[in-house]
Amino acid sequence: MVLQTDNPKADPATKDLLGVVDRGPSLTDQVYEKLRRGLLMGVWSPGEKLTARKLSRDLGVSLTPAREAIMRLVNEGALDVSEKRTFSTVDLNCEQYKEVMRLRGALEPIAIELATPLFSEEEITRLIDLNEQMKAMISEERYNDALQIDSEFHLSICDRAEQPLMRSIIDTLWLRAGPTRNRLSYSYRKRLIGYENHKRIIAAIQLRDAAAAAAAIERDLSEGAAVIVAVLSGDQPDS
Amino acid sequence: MVLQTDNPKADPATKDLLGVVDRGPSLTDQVYEKLRRGLLMGVWSPGEKLTARKLSRDLGVSLTPAREAIMRLVNEGALDVSEKRTFSTVDLNCEQYKEVMRLRGALEPIAIELATPLFSEEEITRLIDLNEQMKAMISEERYNDALQIDSEFHLSICDRAEQPLMRSIIDTLWLRAGPTRNRLSYSYRKRLIGYENHKRIIAAIQLRDAAAAAAAIERDLSEGAAVIVAVLSGDQPDS
DNA sequence: TATTGAAATATGATATATCAAATGACATAA
DNA sequence: TTATGTCATTTGATATATCATATTTCAATA
CATH class of the missing domain: 1.10.10.10 (Winged helix-like DNA-binding domain superfamily/Winged helix DNA-binding domain)
Incomplete structure (x- = not known):
């Protein structure tokens, strides 16, 4: 829960000296x-x-x-x-999963467009690191870990957009799809689609090309969704 | 709260005969x-x-x-x-209000695109009715009532898209901006911007032109937001 | 063996109790 | 008058109690 900070007449000097009491x-x-x-x-x-x-x-x-x-x-x-x-x-069916992805597809491109001009070099380096870590996880067949890193990659981009409300909505989208995604992590097996798409995203950010970044993330999302949807709609048995 | 319906081996015959017990x-x-x-x-x-x-x-x-x-x-x-x-x-500041409107601007056009082919003639008639009611409320200077009807107009369009998740997100956007909107209802005084834009939306739906409907709703939103933002950013006194 | 049904148990919904922190009222001192 | 300290009250957070439903268990029966 996000607490609003207030307090009209607090003395900034005292506050600096003693710090602030937080109730945790x-x-x-x-x-x-x-x-x-x-x-x-x-x-x-x-x-x-x-x-x-x-x-x-x-x-x-x-x-x-x-x-x-x-x-x-x-x-x-x-x-x-x-x-x-x-x-x-929750256990999303194909239709519900598609709806989540449709919404991510509507929101994450906006987020990355807003974020693109704001990234620092360090943050871009971190995105590169995350992506390489994800590649490593995939090659070690640690698909669930790869998914964690994928989410960290996407959410840290959304963070940078500094749109708290949008960010919280995107959070709930991830949360809703999380268990289903995890269950299907095997379907990502040996696939490096995400990795290549993330590289495109990073390249666009480096060029400060917001539109290209938005396009790249849209591609990442739709290709990623296609893998899951294929499994969900085919009702294929687990692995 | 939305309850999931389940029950594996219910006898449909009995169920039809006696109906279903609901716990309210x-x-x-x-x-x-x-x-x-x-x-x-x-x-x-x-x-x-x-x-x-x-x-x-x-x-x-x-x-x-x-x-x-x-x-x-x-x-x-x-x-x-x-x-x-x-x-x-909540009492939204200008930035927060803009964020809400940015999100509505991202989502409602998608909703109307999906909804456009699905409207029945009766539903379109209802939209027309709502819009005329809104006009009447404005001319009677009942601005808060006009806002109610405006929200009914938009939300019934979103309903038709049959995207429950998107619908619930849009709901929370309305809810969040509600009190602020109501406080500023005076700023809508004698303005019929919404009315004209709604007519464009309806016309596009009648032509089953999803893209035009999306464009029309975007215009409605951005023009409506502009009015509020002008007040919020100018920090003008109430009325 | 399969079905039934009653008792035991677990569960969600709601009410109530408790406690520390926040607020307000009021008296007193500056 | 204004600032300050004290005490009563209110409030949110948490724990516990209660109750109606569900679920499970398991023995009796078909």
């Missing part, structure tokens, strides 16, 4: 963060059941923060609630 | 809905404080559902939480 994230926030990370990292497979009580026991908190965190994820569409009001991670 | 929305859902409607209708002015306890007293429920509903809105960015953890409705 609430238990709900902490549970939420852990759940979120777990969803992105594939701790739960798509469709797996979750109970607030077990979560609260596992994390050593009471029902309330566990439940609140779960509800928050439900609200973002990262968790499902059944007719009987039980919770589970 | 939870108290949390009901409070959430009321809050949401209130925000869109300008019950609270931007920046106004809210307490979970007062809300629970007012609505005759316990703290838990009131609090959960508030947290849900906070999560969607429709309510703020201060450093001191008190709740208030």
Whole structure:
């Protein structure tokens, strides 16, 4: 949860000297963060059941923060609630996955267009590093790790656009598709499509060519989506 | 909250005969809905404080559902939480408002493109009706009512696109900007920009020209945003 | 063996209790 | 009058209690 900073008449001198008291994230926030990370990292497979009580026991908190965190994820569409009001991670069908990708395809190009003129050299170097790391993960057949790095690559670009609302929306898109993506990570096997597309993205950023960067990320997204959609629509068995 | 329907081996015959038992929305859902409607209708002015306890007293429920509903809105960015953890409705500054409009500008054209081939004649007639109602409200100087109708016009177009995820994102965009929009409704005074643009949108839909519809809605959005942004950036006093 | 059904258990939804932090009221001192 | 300190009240965060539903277990029965 993002707290707004306020305080009208704070003395800047005192503030500098003593620093600021921070009350730290609430238990709900902490549970939420852990759940979120777990969803992105594939701790739960798509469709797996979750109970607030077990979560609260596992994390050593009471029902309330566990439940609140779960509800928050439900609200973002990262968790499902059944007719009987039980919770589970989402398992996107082909249509739903395509919708997520359509939205990413609408938003990430805008983000990268805004971000392109703002990147520092260090940040560009970091993008290159990330991409090489991803290549390495793929060659080691650590596909889930490769996906993590892919998400870091994309999200750090979105960060640079400095559009907090857009960023939070893109976050929820990743979160929603996370478990499904992870389940299908085998389908990325030996594919370096992402790697080549990322190189194009980086090249465009280096030339400060925002339109080219937007086009490159669109290609990356549509080609990446095509792989997943092929699996989802074909209903192929896992690996 | 959207419940997933499931149930593997239900007998369709019995189900048809007796109908289905529905458990109705939870108290949390009901409070959430009321809050949401209130925000869109300008019950609270931007920046106004809210307490979970007062809300629970007012609505005759316990703290838990009131609090959960508030947290849900906070999560969607429709309510703020201060450093001191008190709740208030959002009051967008110019930059934030522009970000909302940038996102609407990215998403609503996509929605209308998808929707254009799907509209029935009745639905188009309804759009025309809504637009005329809006005109009437403006001429009666009922600007807040006009804004309500404007939102109904846009959201019913988005509905037709049948992209539930996109629709929910667009919803949160409206919700976030709602109080600010309502506060500035005076700035729409005697302006019929929206009315004319809506007519262009409708005409494009009637011709089943998706691209033209998208262009028309983009124009509607950018011109509408310009009015608000002029007020917000000029920091002009109310009315 | 397959089905049923009752009791035990688990679960989500909601209410209530508790506590520390924030706020407000008010009296007193400067 | 204005600033300051004290105390009562309010508030959000969290824990716990309660209740109606679901789910599971398992023995009795067909």
